[in-house]
Amino acid sequence: MNIDVFGLGYVGSVILAGLASEGNKLYGIDIDPSKLALINQGEPPIDEPKLGELMKSNMGNINARPSFKEDYIQSKIGFICVGTPFKEGIGLDFQYIYRVIDSICIKLSEETNFSESNPYLIVIRSTANVTLISELEDYIETKYGLMNNGKVVLVLFPEFLREGSAIADFFDPKSICIYSCRTHSDYVQKILSNIFHWNNPMFTDMGACSQIKLLSNSWHALKVAFTNETSQILKEIGVDTSKTFEVFCQDKKLNISSSYLNPGFSYGGSCLTKDLSGLISLGNEVGIKTPLLEGIQKSNDVYIARVSDDINQINPNLVIFFGISFKALTDDLRASPFLLLANKVNSKSNNILIVDDIISSKLKESSLSRGNQILLGKLRANIISTEEFAKLNIKDSRNLVLVVCHQQYLKLVEGLTLVDYKIINLTTKKLHTEDENSYSYV
Numbered sequence: 001m002n003i004d005v006f007g008l009g010y011v012g013s014v015i016l017a018g019l020a021s022e023g024n025k026l027y028g029i030d031i032d033p034s035k036l037a038l039i040n041q042g043e044p045p046i047d048e049p050k051l052g053e054l055m056k057s058n059m060g061n062i063n064a065r066p067s068f069k070e071d072y073i074q075s076k077i078g079f080i081c082v083g084t085p086f087k088e089g090i091g092l093d094f095q096y097i098y099r100v101i102d103s104i105c106i107k108l109s110e111e112t113n114f115s116e117s118n119p120y121l122i123v124i125r126s127t128a129n130v131t132l133i134s135e136l137e138d139y140i141e142t143k144y145g146l147m148n149n150g151k152v153v154l155v156l157f158p159e160f161l162r163e164g165s166a167i168a169d170f171f172d173p174k175s176i177c178i179y180s181c182r183t184h185s186d187y188v189q190k191i192l193s194n195i196f197h198w199n200n201p202m203f204t205d206m207g208a209c210s211q212i213k214l215l216s217n218s219w220h221a222l223k224v225a226f227t228n229e230t231s232q233i234l235k236e237i238g239v240d241t242s243k244t245f246e247v248f249c250q251d252k253k254l255n256i257s258s259s260y261l262n263p264g265f266s267y268g269g270s271c272l273t274k275d276l277s278g279l280i281s282l283g284n285e286v287g288i289k290t291p292l293l294e295g296i297q298k299s300n301d302v303y304i305a306r307v308s309d310d311i312n313q314i315n316p317n318l319v320i321f322f323g324i325s326f327k328a329l330t331d332d333l334r335a336s337p338f339l340l341l342a343n344k345v346n347s348k349s350n351n352i353l354i355v356d357d358i359i360s361s362k363l364k365e366s367s368l369s370r371g372n373q374i375l376l377g378k379l380r381a382n383i384i385s386t387e388e389f390a391k392l393n394i395k396d397s398r399n400l401v402l403v404v405c406h407q408q409y410l411k412l413v414e415g416l417t418l419v420d421y422k423i424i425n426l427t428t429k430k431l432h433t434e435d436e437n438s439y440s441y442v
Ligand SMILES: NC(=O)c1ccc[n+]([C@@H]2O[C@H](COP(=O)([O-])OP(=O)(O)OC[C@H]3O[C@@H](n4cnc5c(N)ncnc54)[C@H](O)[C@@H]3O)[C@@H](O)[C@H]2O)c1
Pocket: 006, 007, 008, 009, 010, 011, 012, 029, 030, 031, 032, 035, 081, 082, 083, 084, 085, 096, 099, 100, 125, 126, 127, 128, 159, 160, 161, 162, 163
């Protein structure tokens, strides 16, 4: 297949060589003549392991030129890999993308071969933001009239490769997310699957597709900072840090896994809070600053405060919590974020009820531990079971807030018929309908 690549830097030159090695004819376009000269001699324009060999051995399939218009060779697809530098106060600067779009559209406007059934696919591999694709669609339609007639299809397919292992990452990408407008997704999938041999492409909406790279790289940065901050503490107390992290990484169930990566509410429970505090205090003792670890605690508390402020702002007549222990199916109230939230809400509004079957039945049997009773404090009198809740007449209550903390109560709450209410969902499961009355924070 003939493929155009715009921008032959760290991303573009790897795509150029990688796709050429699979028998495609690659046409690279870059404004930097020194890069073009190197590429056309079979030399890589950047230092990247294995890129030189790949380029040299596939020279016959690679051609680089300074402009799309000159020596134009028809293809069905172009990958845009130009820089999108971050500018303070502005965000990502997309001027290079717009220049490439202009050069493509000027040439395509002269061409008669493209149509709705045979469009040119512009695939953005550069880092984007949430609005880039829709803004480009408007731009292309307004300036060139190539969007609504289907001659051009825009796709966002962010590149995730890492310098230093770019070739391996290119051939074995771990995260493939693609956004294309729904009407073209079959066509896009067909063309892209002729070029790439993936096993798990994910077609997402534009928001997710543009943000996943920011999220991934922030996560990687967090892992590095976490590893180094904690390692400094461990080293100070004479622990073998490499060995410790080797063991740490062996836990593929909780440590190196998708566990704890479900958007929901603040963490709680005795272990996470206690051990985090322990590590921070160890850092203090040995003189290692722990801004990241302290930030974790702060972030967790800020979230609880945000939700309680929102509830207090509603100034409800009655707030009903569904679940209060730190986690469903347990009676453990230690560091429960829901209990902390209930207490914050309670400080302004005394009208509070807590539906929790486990805590309620333990209270009735007088089997709730003394520690948990102390933690409940005055709220002890406000705990009821689902059976007792069913007998309440809240149907016509005004200004009611229902806070779902444990997933098991979601169905019950969503099935209620109420007139003047707000549902606040703090679980990791989505509500069936989200509107001004029913709201999930994440
Ligand atoms: N470097 C990485 O590891 C990496 C990884 C994933 C994604 N990205 C993203 O990919 C994009 C490109 O990054 P990069 O590191 O390859 O950038 P780069 O600066 O190395 O390469 C960009 C190339 O685009 C060329 N260019 C600029 N304007 C042009 C135009 N009008 N026409 C043709 N070519 C033009 C430049 O001459 C340069 O060679 C960025 O958005 C970046 O965030 C980079």
